[in-house]
Amino acid sequence: xxxxxxxxxxxxxxxxxxxxxxxxxxxxxxxxxxxxxxxxxxxxxxxxxxxxxxxxxxxxxxxxxxxxxxxxxxxxxxxxxxxxxxxxxxxxxxxxxxxxxxxxxxxxxxxxxxxxxxxxxxxxxxxxxxxxxxxxxxxxxxxxxxxxxxxxxxxxxxxxxxxxxxxxxxxxxxxxxxxxxxxxxxxxxxxxxxxxxxxxxxxxxxxxxxxxxxxxxxxxxxxxxxxxxxxxxxxxxxxxxxxxxxxxxxxxxxxxxxxxxxxxxxxxxxxxxxxxxxxxxxxxxxxxxxxxxxxxxxxxxxxxxxxxxxxxxxxxxxxxxxxxxxxxxxxxxxxxxxxxxxxxxxxxxxxxxxxxxxxxxxx
Numbered sequence: 357x358x359x360x361x362x363x364x365x366x367x368x369x370x371x372x373x374x375x376x377x378x379x380x381x382x383x384x385x386x387x388x389x390x391x392x393x394x395x396x397x398x399x400x401x402x403x404x405x406x407x408x409x410x411x412x413x414x415x416x417x418x419x420x421x422x423x424x425x426x427x428x429x430x431x432x433x434x435x436x437x438x439x440x441x442x443x444x445x446x447x448x449x450x451x452x453x454x455x456x457x458x459x460x461x462x463x464x465x466x467x468x469x470x471x472x473x474x475x476x477x478x479x480x481x482x483x484x485x486x487x488x489x490x491x492x493x494x495x496x497x498x499x500x501x502x503x504x505x506x507x508x509x510x511x512x513x514x515x516x517x518x519x520x521x522x523x524x525x526x527x528x529x530x531x532x533x534x535x536x537x538x539x540x541x542x543x544x545x546x547x548x549x550x551x552x553x554x555x556x557x558x559x560x561x562x563x564x565x566x567x568x569x570x571x572x573x574x575x576x577x578x579x580x581x582x583x584x585x586x587x588x589x590x591x592x593x594x595x596x597x598x599x600x601x602x603x604x605x606x607x608x609x610x611x612x613x614x615x616x617x618x619x620x621x622x623x624x625x626x627x628x629x630x631x632x633x634x635x636x637x638x639x640x641x642x643x644x645x646x647x648x649x650x651x652x653x654x655x656x657x658x659x660x661x662x663x664x665x666x667x668x669x670x671x672x673x674x675x676x677x678x679x680x681x682x683x684x685x686x687x688x689x690x691x692x693x694x695x696x697x698x699x700x701x702x703x704x705x706x707x708x709x710x711x712x713x714x715x716x717x718x719x
Contacts, residue, residue, distance in 0.1 A: 381421045386413070395422045395441055397433040404428035409439035424449070427475075449474040453485055457497050465497065486667065552593055553601030556585045557608045560716065561709050564686075565589055566607045567598075572632030573607060576684045578705040592683065607631045611686045615653075615716050633684055644678035651692045654718045658696050680704060686713065 384392040385407045397404035398414045404422065405411060422428040425441045435441050456473045457465055467478035470493060474481060485493050552574065556565040559578075565585035567575030575592060579585035589598060610631060635645055647666050651657055657665070659679070663672045679690040680702060691710045695701040703710035 378421050381407075382416060382419070385419070393423075395425050395428050396420065397422065397428050402434055403436050404433035404441060405436040406439045406441050409436055411436065411438055449476060450484065453481060453493065454496070457493055461497060465493065467493065550593070550596040552589070552596045552598050553604055554586070554589055554598060555601055555603075555605045555608065556582050557605055558582075559608065559612055561712050562705075564608050564611065566604055566611070567593070568601075568604050568607070568631070569634050572634040573684055573687070574634040574636065576607075576611060576686055578685060578709055604631075614687060615713060617653075631687075633687065635684065635688070637678070637681065640674065641678040641681060644675055645682060645684075645688045648679065648682070648688050648690055648692065651689060653689075654714075656692050656694045656698075656714065658698075659693055660696060662693055676702065 381392070381394050381396070383389075384394075385396055388408050390408055392407035395404050395406060396414075397420045398418050399420060400414070400418050404425070420428075420433075425435070428435075428441070452474045453470050456470060467481050470481045470485075471478045476484070482492060485496070550569065552567045552569055554565060554567040554575070556563055558564075561578055563579045563582050563585040565575070565577050565579070565588065566573060567589050575589055577585060577588040579588060635642060637645065643666065644662075647662060650665075651662075659676045660669070660672045663669050663675045666675070668675070676693075679693055682688050682690045682704070685691070685705055691703060691713045700707045700710045700714075
């Protein structure tokens with residue numbers, strides 16, 4: 357069995373102070389001192405424990421001491437299943453990383469800097485943060501800026517002040533980075549001035565309505581009637597200028613062709629092309645919606661499976677919420693996500709439509 361690496365924490369400390377600390381820690385381990393605040397790893401088993409663990413006492417020569425559970429994990433040890441030291445393993449380093457990003461939202465914070473703050477390698481910082489938070493440190497910082505810009509605009513701040521207070525260096529960066537789906541000035545007015553063309557048509561799954569900005573498709577909904585379909589668009593974009601646009605009827609055809617043909621669609625010259633999408637959401641929501649588009653036609657995933665495939669297994673509920681907020685049905689196929697038992701639950705446009713679409717894809 358390959359032995360875990362020596363604790364990284366020892367590399368930067370004075371050897372004599374380390375030895376004294378280790379000797380003191382050993383005495384606390386021998387007495388199972390409940391006041392002890394460290395972790396120990398056993399090189400012969402590759403496991404690390406709390407000092408109060410009821411497991412058999414190891415030989416002193418096989419023990420390595422760590423001040424935090426994160427240091428033990430970084431050194432290659434596995435958490436003991438008996439005393440469960442991993443429960444708090446990453447809490448403190450993760451909090452330090454997050455706080456440092458939040459304090460420096462107005463500038464780019466390199467991974468090396470975050471590593472120094474958390475006393476971890478840059479690689480471990482990136483892997484840990486993405487696994488536990490669902491996004492990378494950079495994506496988290498961008499989301500903070502975007503949220504700051506939205507909040508300032510809604511509270512009446514001038515566009516210029518809101519852009520720079522949120523940490524964006526220019527208005528163009530704010531438009532690109534905040535993912536507002538419109539310019540900051542239009543967002544500040546509740547979307548007033550945004551032009552959305554739309555077209556409604558009957559489909560095998562009820563009335564389908566598509567809405568599009570100059571950047572791409574921003575709305576695709578299903579309803580029982582044409583009036584109900586148009587009402588969904590007005591409710592979602594109450595301040596935008598809406599106009600009927602028969603020219604985008606082809607995108608209804610593209611959505612239906614995507615159900616029938618899926619990935620083969622783009623290879624057929626005569627088939628309607630899949631439109632560009634103008635998706636508006638947070639960094640996390642955009643990640644989920646992109647993951648939905650990776651599920652092959654005719655297949656399904658549970659919410660927990662989708663979370664695991666995204667590398668964020670603890671975020672099942674957040675993934676489900678993002679699916680529920682999807683504004684472009686069919687083309688962003690949230691209908692391909694089902695309950696843990698395989699039941700067709702939680703579809704924004706009705707469970708019966710979800711069943712019909714899945715059957716059409718499989719057929």
